[in-house]
Amino acid sequence: MHQVFKEELEHRERLRKVRLFQKAAFPVRKTLAGYELQSLRLPSTLQTNELTSCQFIRDKKNLVLYGPVGKGRTHLAIALG
Numbered sequence: 031m032h033q034v035f036k037e038e039l040e041h042r043e044r045l046r047k048v049r050l051f052q053k054a055a056f057p058v059r060k061t062l063a064g065y066e067l068q069s070l071r072l073p074s075t076l077q078t079n080e081l082t083s084c085q086f087i088r089d090k091k092n093l094v095l096y097g098p099v100g101k102g103r104t105h106l107a108i109a110l111g
Contacts, residue, residue, distance in 0.1 A: 060108040069101075084110060 051059070067078050080086060086093055093110075095103040 054111055056108050056111060058108070060105050062106075062109045065102065065105065065109060070106075081110070 062082060067082070070078070070081075072078065072081065076086065081093075095107060097103060
């Protein structure tokens with residue numbers, strides 16, 4: 031019985047992720063795998079691990095991405111989303 035409940039919870043979690051991804055309307059799925067985080071210039075008040083863990087959201091802080099074309103702003107925004 032435990033296994034049945036475990037599988038049901040896993041199934042619900044997979045469906046939840048699919049539903050949220052569709053609701054976000056991202057054009058493609060992106061991850062931080064292979065993203066060159068060392069090329070980012072972050073403010074002194076924000077560490078890389080705070081960015082990748084989305085700690086800034088829990089802290090109710092905004093994140094503004096800016097820079098020239100082709101530097102990965104959209105990729106980073108979708109991956110964090």
